[in-house]
Amino acid sequence: MTRPVPHARAAYPYHHPTPTRWADNDVYGHVNNVTYYSYFDTAVNAYLAARGALDVQGGAVIGLVVETGCAFFAPAAFPDLLSVGVRVAQLGRSSVRYELAIFREGEAAACAQGHFVHVYVDRATRRPVALPPALRAALAPLAVGEAG
Known part of the structure; x- marks a missing residue:
């Protein structure tokens, strides 16, 4: 398997400031691997909420994570200031x-990079639905590759 190469900061159109917390460190003195997924989730949802594309409490459409992955290149630790x-x-x-x-x-250069896939579903039925126009509009500025 080919090891991924860390991406450059400029490869990402949006950056969410993310200070580490004391509780993020594990017994080995660095941010625990599962915490990175929390950083990812927070950055995406903060972006969507700020643009009116996410209504956590009452939105008819919700995103469910169906796939995730992360590669680690260098450790981060409290009190590092990070951006996602x-x-x-x-x-x-x-x-x-x-x-x-x-x-x-x-x-x-990234100290870690990963991905996740959201499938957007009807909140009540949990069946996939088309991306709402507000969501599609919020995501357009972030599109690269196949989406761009």
């Missing part, structure tokens, strides 16, 4: 592939 780069690699009828990267303050 967000881009959209694929924009389908009812799904979105987000690609994300973690950058330490002042560093151009």
